[in-house]
Amino acid sequence: MSAQLILAPGKERSLLRRHPWLFAGSVERLVGRARPGDTVEVVADKQVLAKAAWSPESQIRARVWSFDPAEIIDNAFFKRRVAAAVARRGVSPRLTLEQGLRLIHAESDGLPGVIADRYRDERFGDTVVVQLTSAGAEKWREAIADALVQATGCARIYERSDSDVRGLEGLEPRTGWLRGEAPSGGVGEIVIEEHGVKMAVDIVAGHKTGFYLDQRDNRKRLGELSAGKRVLNCFCYTGGFSLQALAGGATSVLSIDSSQPALDRAAANLALNPRLDATCAEWRCANVFDELRKLKAAGENFDLIVLDPPKFAPSASHAERAARAYKDINLLGCKLLAPGGLLMTYSCSGGIGLELFQKIVAGAALDAGREARVIQRLQGAPDHLVALAFPEGEYLKGLLVQVS
Numbered sequence: 001m002s003a004q005l006i007l008a009p010g011k012e013r014s015l016l017r018r019h020p021w022l023f024a025g026s027v028e029r030l031v032g033r034a035r036p037g038d039t040v041e042v043v044a045d046k047q048v049l050a051k052a053a054w055s056p057e058s059q060i061r062a063r064v065w066s067f068d069p070a071e072i073i074d075n076a077f078f079k080r081r082v083a084a085a086v087a088r089r090g091v092s093p094r095l096t097l098e099q100g101l102r103l104i105h106a107e108s109d110g111l112p113g114v115i116a117d118r119y120r121d122e123r124f125g126d127t128v129v130v131q132l133t134s135a136g137a138e139k140w141r142e143a144i145a146d147a148l149v150q151a152t153g154c155a156r157i158y159e160r161s162d163s164d165v166r167g168l169e170g171l172e173p174r175t176g177w178l179r180g181e182a183p184s185g186g187v188g189e190i191v192i193e194e195h196g197v198k199m200a201v202d203i204v205a206g207h208k209t210g211f212y213l214d215q216r217d218n219r220k221r222l223g224e225l226s227a228g229k230r231v232l233n234c235f236c237y238t239g240g241f242s243l244q245a246l247a248g249g250a251t252s253v254l255s256i257d258s259s260q261p262a263l264d265r266a267a268a269n270l271a272l273n274p275r276l277d278a279t280c281a282e283w284r285c286a287n288v289f290d291e292l293r294k295l296k297a298a299g300e301n302f303d304l305i306v307l308d309p310p311k312f313a314p315s316a317s318h319a320e321r322a323a324r325a326y327k328d329i330n331l332l333g334c335k336l337l338a339p340g341g342l343l344m345t346y347s348c349s350g351g352i353g354l355e356l357f358q359k360i361v362a363g364a365a366l367d368a369g370r371e372a373r374v375i376q377r378l379q380g381a382p383d384h385l386v387a388l389a390f391p392e393g394e395y396l397k398g399l400l401v402q403v404s
Helices: 075-089 093-097 135-139 141-152 213-225 240-247 260-271 288-297 316-336 354-367
Strands: 004-007 021-023 027-031 039-044 047-054 060-066 100-105 114-121 125-132 157-161 174-179 191-194 197-200 230-234 252-257 281-285 302-307 337-347 372-379 397-403
Touching: 004 047, 039 060, 047 135, 075 100, 075 141, 100 141, 100 213, 114 141, 114 191, 125 141, 135 141, 141 157, 141 174, 191 213, 197 240, 197 260, 213 240, 213 302, 213 337, 213 372, 230 240, 230 288, 230 316, 240 252, 240 260, 252 260, 252 288, 260 281, 288 316, 302 316, 316 337, 316 354, 337 354, 337 372, 354 372, 354 397
Parallel strands: 004 039, 125 157, 230 252, 230 302, 252 281, 302 337
Antiparallel strands: 004 027, 021 060, 039 047, 047 060, 100 114, 114 125, 157 174, 191 197, 337 397, 372 397
């Protein structure tokens, strides 16, 4: 018999709305024995409401696998869930053609703690990169890998379970080949094409699973706006936005990042695209906040500025400090824009909602003495789908703002 997780009185409301997280404060007691990742029955008022993965080290004590109390959590369950997630991406013919594609988006696909991205190199085919961040996903890692092979036909799966989130679950980092082995030429040679621009993806040492696929469509939008413009790309990483700006006809692109290895990779990515004018690109290794102040003091201005910083607020408890950082960087961005310029600004912090983020940007424009209007709200690419009952899945939010 499965162990039972007894909820405190009244704490089942979020569960009844099909939200998959159960926090420590919602739990009254665990009846029976369960190891991290084991499946437990979630009980409220003597009624079993769901099956969930137990995680005693985390503030999220359990993550729901199924809201059907009768469903069995076994290898067949993961084959069904993974197959369904992959099939969802087939709804859009355009998505199936993308060489970088998210196949599984964790809770939004009914697989808490499971991320899977597919990278398609035209020379040697597909590689799937999987990231497992919860105790439940860790327990079922072999079943998940088998299910991915079956659903995708891809025999090469690399694991990048090395995010800081695993520490909150009491898990050690894991990286390496889950299935198959590195393609001939070396794993660092994976190259995808995104909207006509070639980009190398480092699945071993790159951020996340090797690339920021969530910004794919926003990079395309930047390219559409860049013709004849002076572009500033802050926190440029390996140059995704920068190369799309060059492809779109920008007259100059200054890209800033604090990581020299990332900038070296960005320059190498530019070299993969000989049709792009490398003389229009400048890569600068610096602290973005400091460099923006220097640019302002030097009297520089730009027609289009991209602000895509790392996560300033990993949780709501960090929101106040993060809000100050977002305010500072957007204030500087507004001051550096030429009249009529465009600010493309983002937050990937789960602790900062869209409404708060827009207020922060509005306050920055006001303090900069600039009048600003939202031209477009921006979000993650459509393969990063969001379950209606799990708004936390919509972590990426952005604004395209015209500043006069």
